[in-house]
Each structure stands twice: as C-alpha cells, then as structure tokens.
Amino acid sequence: MDREAKNEKEENDREREKGVAAMVACYQGFDPAAYLQYNYMPPRADFDRQDSIVPWKLGCLHRAFTEGDVGGDVLVDVGSGPTLYQVLSGCEVFDTVFLTDFLEVNRQELRRWLQGEGYSSLDWTPYLQHVCKLEGRRPSAWTEKAARLRSVVSDILPIDVHLPRPLHPDSQLPTAGADCLVSCFCLESVSPDLASFTRALGHIRGLLRPGGHLLLIGALGESYYMGGPGVRIPVVPLDEAQVCASVRASGYTLVRLEVYTLPQGMMVGVDDVTGVFFVKARKP
Ligand SMILES: C[S@@+](CC[C@H](N)C(=O)[O-])C[C@H]1O[C@@H](n2cnc3c(N)ncnc32)[C@H](O)[C@@H]1O
Numbered sequence: 164m165d166r167e168a169k170n171e172k173e174e175n176d177r178e179r180e181k182g183v184a185a186m187v188a189c190y191q192g193f194d195p196a197a198y199l200q201y202n203y204m205p206p207r208a209d210f211d212r213q214d215s216i217v218p219w220k221l222g223c224l225h226r227a228f229t230e231g232d233v234g235g236d237v238l239v240d241v242g243s244g245p246t247l248y249q250v251l252s253g254c255e256v257f258d259t260v261f262l263t264d265f266l267e268v269n270r271q272e273l274r275r276w277l278q279g280e281g282y283s284s285l286d287w288t289p290y291l292q293h294v295c296k297l298e299g300r301r302p303s304a305w306t307e308k309a310a311r312l313r314s315v316v317s318d319i320l321p322i323d324v325h326l327p328r329p330l331h332p333d334s335q336l337p338t339a340g341a342d343c344l345v346s347c348f349c350l351e352s353v354s355p356d357l358a359s360f361t362r363a364l365g366h367i368r369g370l371l372r373p374g375g376h377l378l379l380i381g382a383l384g385e386s387y388y389m390g391g392p393g394v395r396i397p398v399v400p401l402d403e404a405q406v407c408a409s410v411r412a413s414g415y416t417l418v419r420l421e422v423y424t425l426p427q428g429m430m431v432g433v434d435d436v437t438g439v440f441f442v443k444a445r446k447p
C-alpha cells in the first residue's frame with residue numbers, strides 16, 4: 164500500500180472510531196423501562212390489533228423458527244436490550260440460548276426477568292400467551308413457555324458488534340459457532356453509517372457456524388429514536404435495497420425479506436421509523 168493510500172486508510176479508521184465512540188456516548192443515557200414503555204406497550208404491542216407491529220414481528224419469528232430449516236443447539240440474540248420477545252419462539256427449538264447486550268442496565272433488566280415473575284419492568288405475559296397461540300397451544304401454557312425460556316437461557320453476555328470478535332473469547336460459544344443468530348433493531352441503531360452497519364453484519368457472521376441462520380429485524384427509514392426521556396439516538400436510515408445489499412455484501416445468502424409499513428396509528432412520537440424489515444439469511 165503506497166503512502167497516500169496508507170494515510171487515507173488511517174484517516175478513515177480514525178473517522179470510524181470517532182463515529183463509534185459517539186454512539187457509545189449516546190447510549191449512556193439509555194433507559195430500559197422507558198424504552199419498553201415507548202415500544203412494547205399498545206398501540207405498538209396491541210395483540211387485538213391486526214396492524215400492530217409487535218404481533219407482526221412475532222409472526223415472522225414464529226414462521227422462521229418453525230418452518231423446518233432452522234435447528235441445532237445454540238441460539239444467540241445479538242443486542243437483546245431489555246426485551247425477550249425475540250426468543251419466545253426460538254427457545255422451543257434450541258436448548259442453549261445466549262442473550263447479549265452492550266449495556267449493563269439491559270443485562271440487569273434481563274436477569275431480573277430470569278429471577279421470576281414480577282421483577283422486570285414489563286409484564287411479558289401477553290407476549291408469551293400470543294406466541295403460545297401461534298404454536299397452537301392454549302394461552303394458559305404461557306407459564307410452561309416462561310419456564311422453558313428460563314431453563315434454556317445459558318448466559319447474558321456483554322457484546323460489541325463493532326469489534327471483529329463481538330463476544331469475549333471465554334463466552335462459552337461452541338468453537339464452530341452458534342447454530343442461529345437473531346438480532347432485532349440493533350445494528351442500524353448502533354452504527355454511525357451504512358458502512359459500519361455492513362461491517363457489523365460481517366462481525367456477527369463470525370459468531371455463526373457455516374450453514375447457520377441469521378434472523379434480522381430492523382428499522383426502515385429511521386434517522387433517530389428516543390432511548391429514554393431526552394435521550395435521542397441517531398439511526399442509520401435504511402431502505403429495503405440497502406438491507407439486502409448489506410446482507411449479501413457481508414457474506415450471507417438472503418433467504419427472504421418481509422416488510423411492514425407503519426400505519427399512522429403506530430407513529431407515536433418516539434422515533435421517525437417508517438417501516439420494519441424481517442430478513443432470514445444463511446451463512447453458506
Ligand atoms: C434499539 S435497542 C434494540 C433492543 C431489542 N433488541 C429490541 O428488539 O427492541 C438497541 C440495543 O443495542 C445495544 N447496543 C448499543 N451499542 C451496541 C454495540 N456496540 N454492540 C451491540 N449492541 C449495542 C443497546 O444497548 C440496545 O439494547
């Protein structure tokens with residue numbers, strides 16, 4: 164590499180590190196309880212509304228986990244935040260589930276749920292009941308599903324998707340990698356730009372075994388969201404074409420893309436998201 168190219172690369176690396184550091188600063192005010200109130204209560208989580216966002220997400224995840232091609236022992240949820248909905252179907256398929264997040268406040272929120280009912284900031288019962296119904300079980304089986312999830316969560320780990328190795332080396336992941344990754348509203352919400360989003364997709368690909376699946380949910384057209392009162396967090400605005408291009412460019416085979424467009428009733432003033440994507444992809 165000649166001197167000029169070397170200088171340009173060093174400048175780009177410095178810019179990238181500044182952008183990532185700025186995102187870290189944004190997250191210092193993240194408020195799990197407020198975030199849950201903003202996004203995981205009605206209208207966005209209204210199980211009696213056909214057009215509510217959360218039931219759409221749960222339907223995508225249920226189909227993806229149960230249509231027969233996803234399986235193995237280990238599921239890793241990348242950037243769990245304070246939420247559990249993303250593993251309510253997967254916990255029936257995998258015997259070992261790792262939840263992960265960058266912030267201790269979120270890992271603490273998840274630990275509180277694991278201790279038993281009534282300790283966490285949100286009552287996940289309606290979610291558990293809804294996924295039981297998707298599985299053809301009676302809603303009262305939610306207690307069995309809660310017990311199943313508590314039994315398969317193996318650890319709640321720190322993660323940083325901007326590191327080439329996002330998990331600490333002694334994280335007990337199998338050497339070959341996880342059998343499946345799920346990640347929801349994380350990569351585009353923690354990356355300063357599209358290139359960083361795509362790089363992060365490549366970093367988490369290293370957590371996955373060849374033949375393993377990635378289930379990715381994210382925001383379309385979103386430039387910011389509120390992570391708590393007065394905590395405005397910038398987001399990489401994505402469109403469908405960029406999502407598909409980034410998934411392919413980072414080494415996955417795209418299996419399918421599903422898109423939800425927000426109706427007016429789902430715009431509640433906590434972000435400017437216009438749509439939600441669901442991607443099922445596979446590591447060759
Ligand atoms: C918008 S929240 C998504 C939470 C949850 N997965 C959901 O579906 O609502 C983004 C999450 O990314 C986490 N995060 C922030 N920086 C991160 C990083 N560098 N690597 C991994 N996760 C990060 C935050 O702590 C937060 O929990």
Ligand SMILES: O=[N+]([O-])c1ccc2c(c1)CN[C@@H](CO)C2
Nearest residue numbers: 202207216348352382388434436
């Ligand atoms: O409607 N929802 O279910 C929902 C859940 C979480 C999030 C959004 C929407 C939009 N903003 C993202 C952060 O970028 C977080």
